[in-house]
Amino acid sequence: MASGVVNIRRDVDDKFYRYRVPFELSLSMPILNTKIEGKGNGIKTVVPNMSDVARALSRPPTYTTKFFGCELGAQTSFDEKNDRYIVNGAHNAERLRELLDVFIDKFVLCGSCKNPETELVILKSGRNEDIIRNCAACGVQSGVDMRHKLTTFILKNPPAKSKKGKKGNKGDAAAGVGGGGGGQDDADGAEANGAESDDELTKKIKAEAADLNPDAALANEDWSADTSPEAVKQRIKALEGNMANVAINGDDEGSDDDANSPYAQLGRWIDESRDEQDDPKAFAVAIYKKAEELGVDKKHKTLIILAQALFTDDIVAEIQSYGALLVKLVTSEKHQKSLLGGIERLVGLAHPDLIPAVPKILMGLYQIDVLDEEVVTTWGTHVSKKYVDKETSKKVRKASEPFLKWLEEADDDDDDE
Known part of the structure; x- marks a missing residue:
């Protein structure tokens, strides 16, 4: 069965929503599946991939299993050593x-921002x-419904404490630490590879991008702002709208996770407009103007959405x-x-069949001078859970090895010369 993903919040119908959990059977992130075993009074429902689903939520699999038991009025049992999580009785997968x-x-989404x-x-008084x-996304602390039976189980089996000194590092989900999907903003490669986080890497912004390729027709397009009085009024109006978004989102860049953010709007616009465009160069200009209209043409998060929506x-x-x-x-390292x-x-996530083509993709980006050697080398050698789950990150970076080897050999040749 083909692999795929579904939003952690299934009520959010937005394929650019950042937080996602398994939808169909996949080697890395399968959806919650069930297997009925036994007969009569001994019948039970086994969830063979409970650990994988719970890991996507950064909660222990015992919490989710016990929750099912509480809601269904059924006994549960877990064998963590053998990775078996059981709910007594026969229950179909859709119900679970x-x-x-x-x-x-009740136990994952922030009570304020719903991320x-x-x-x-556990707070003691x-x-x-x-x-x-x-919540690491908005900083709000929201309580859970202490009347729910699961809270008694959680208090008796408290979540492991997150490691200190690492921003956003929630630890291993199977240990019951942290929250969020595979795309959370934790430190690049922090857990097992000792990689630096974005905050620890250099903040220096490189010089403005070189002039556009004179051979490209796009270079002849007018990228400058219209200074007519009407255009100025329109930009002021747009700026006021962007400032409203800032107040709502609580930061100066908005959030690429919010379904109503300018980033998500740009992604949907690209997705909906692609079929109407015959000329890639004209479409590129239209995309830039749309990003400018939404106030995200200079934001680094725009590139996250652009890569997913455009290609x-x-x-x-x-x-x-x-x-x-x-x-x-x-225009910068970020x-x-x-x-x-x-x-x-x-x-x-979207095109896992493209993983073998990662070296060609990196080579294409390197040849048009949008990737620096140091940045792509650091990226390729440090696994991160910032954008995808750890296993997917490993696969993508593993596939980049031929390109990284080529870079290293090219450096050696330069040194010899």
């Missing part, structure tokens, strides 16, 4: 998936204990067609990292 949505709403990037924390969802399974050829647009948008993150999501 519906209950999983309820679990996500799943949370960790459970005298003899009382409360369970709090501590298809013919990405190697499309890089050349849209090269001038990429050169115009990629932009390069976001572009690579978007490529990770494209080939790792």
Whole structure:
């Protein structure tokens, strides 16, 4: 069965929504499946991939299993050593998936911003204990319904504490730490590879991108702002709208996770407009103007959405067609990292059959000068859970090895000369 993903919040109908969990059978992130065993009074429902689903939510599989038991009025049992999680009785997969949505709403999603990037924390006040969802996305602490039977189980089996000193590092989900999907903003490669986080890497912005390729027709397009009085009024109006978004989202860049953010709007616009465009160069200009209209033409997060929305399974050829647009948008190290993150999501989640083509994709981006050697080398050698789950990140980076080897050999040749 083909692999795929579904939003952690299944009520969000947006394929650019960042937080996702398994939908169909996949080697890396399968959907919650069930297997009925036994007969009569001994019949039981085994969830063979409970660990994988719980890991996507950064919650222990014992929590989700126990929750099913509480909701269904059934006994549960777990054998963590052998990775077996059982709910007594016969229950179909769809019913358990519906209950999983309820679990996500009650014990994963932030009570304020509804993002799943949370960790459970137990707060003690005298003899009382409360369970709090501590959100890394918006910083709000929201409580859970302490009347639910699962809270008793959580208090008796508290989540492991997250490691200190690592931004967004929620630890291993199977240990019960943190929240959010495979795309959460934790440190690049922090857990097992000792990679630096974005905050620890250099913040220096490189010089403005070189002039657009004179051979490209796109270079002749007018990228400058219209200074007519009417155009100025329109830009002021757009700026006011963008400032409203800033107030709502709580940061100066908005969020690429919000279905109503300018990033998501840009992604949907590209997706809906692609079939109407016959000329890639004209479409590139239209994309830039749309990003400018939404106020995200200079934001590095724009590249995450652009990579997913613009490119298809013919990405190697499309890089050349849209090269001038990429050169115009990629103006810093952060932009390069976001572009690579978007490529990770494209080939790792949407088009896993493209993973063998990663060296050609990187070569295409390198040849149009939107990737620096140091940035792509660091990216390729440090696994990260920032944009996709860890296993997918490993696969994509493993596939990049031929390109990284070519870079290293090219450096050696230069040194010899």
